[in-house]
Amino acid sequence: MIQVSHVYHDYEGKGKCAVSDISFQVESGKIFGFLGPSGAGKSTIQNIMTGLLALQKGEITYEGKSVRELKTRFFNQIGVSFEQPNLYSSLTGLENLRYYAALFSVPTLNPMELLEQVGLREDANKRVSNYSKGMKQRLTFARALINKPKYLFLDEPTGGLDPKTAVGIRELIRAQREQGAAIFLTTHNMELADALCDTVAFLYGGVIAASDSPDALKLRFGKREIRVLYRENGAESERFFPMDDKAGLAAFLKTADVIKLHSQEATLEEIFLRVTGKELTA
């Protein structure tokens, strides 16, 4: 489990914190979604958690051990998929994975099998400089998995991917969860967060504006109503029923020419807008 407690970070040391009083936890076998627009502080937190930035104030622990005390070998346990693919462009996809695998002192996965899983097997021996953006993104994701990480950090893992490939990546992320990894997912893609995350936190202006499971947030911020679209005298009409008025809804459905039924729960996008007053954009 990763525990983040009251973390602050001031880049310039002038008292203006990029992130303030950030606290949350990421349990093993769970996906924690960190949602927010660009500049909200998502990368700052991820960089502190992965050791790319020094922890200034607060505490971050991995299984109770402070990030300040982590030794080099700890990095055998983490995998990071960066938003901007950072690959050796003069090497092939396969060579990139082999190079990265050589950095670890723990058993690593077969690079070719990983490439197969992300749909790059046929392009394994092609230089990365000839890859498309989506291919680079998939290779970056595959690289993050090569050491079978216990802690997985994913920054916009489906950015720039076509819908079919994105679905495949989602399945791989779910598989990592099933294998017990604690997954920290940074994204502004609400659909992805809704589909994958066990818990989400909305980060805005360097602070967490709200945090809970997607279902709990929808319940808290959505309308507990059912919208019924039906046909009456040749025209379409609608009617709303409270969630707990089951008898009224049942009676209406028996007589009405129903076209559609909709629960009126809010989307994460709408909740973010309601909580922060700002739309969630990249």
Place this chain on the structure above:
Amino acid sequence: MKSVFFLCVQDFKRLLTNALFWVLAGTLVVIVLVVNLALPSEIAPEEFNIVTYNLTNGALYGEVMDSEEALREAVSDGGMIGLIGGSDGLTVVHPGLSEKTLNAVMLMLSGAGSQEISVEILNAQTEVIPFNLRISPIFICFEALLTGFILGGALMLAEKEDGTVNVLRISPTGTARYLISKSLLFSVIGTLYATLICVFTIGFDIAWDVFLPLAFFGTLIFTLIGLAYTTLFHEMSGWFFSMVVLLGINMLPVISYTTPAFSPLWMKFIPSYPILFAFQKSLFGGTPETLYTILSMVGWLIISYLIASLMVSKLFLKEVRA
């Protein structure tokens, strides 16, 4: 060790796509061609005749001219050295000959009136080393051994520019493994480079037991210095320009190599100094300064590793781990 070897192999593959690598490979060919075909095997000595005017016993030194104008004309058009006597002393007029030649003239004038100057060779070695081959150690020391400085820096800058340094930072590789994998690769390349220059210019009849360790550890030192130095830069142009200045300073021992009389103490603290002279001895024979060379190189190896380790750790990999 296996992973270090693997990192070396992958870095070598990266090198094959780096333009600087091929520039250095081309330079190797140019060096061999220049040494064998362009540089003369011996440099002709400066020859001069002396003309005098108004000088007591002027005829002893050379042709006596009728006037000062005639003397100046002979100097200017005939490339001679003129000696003009006067009430306030002697004036030497020359068309721009070397200081070495002028010193010989002054010595002659201050002597007992004899024009004959004898030369005694102090080195016991009787075989004269051709001029073009004497230059080879300079090429080996300042081209072959600097491959690690240049190419290691280029790979490191590429890692900064394409962002792969962040991948290294969140990996368990650590500074030591990073430095060892890079410096090992370039030490092998530098040794191979030096060997090729040697074989294609001087041949095989050299002290290989001295030459090979010199090339390997010399390249190692310069690679570590280069990696440490490159941590200060983020883009190629600034790095390249300042690198030329730094390498220029490192080349100062060439002055001592070509003018042995000029070897001030400070010059001996430049890392290339002991290496250059040790190469000379390993290639052409002579009495090596073994203790000085070993102590200097071990000292520089320790210093360069400590500096590289500190700078790569703090500025490049930015390790915040315990």
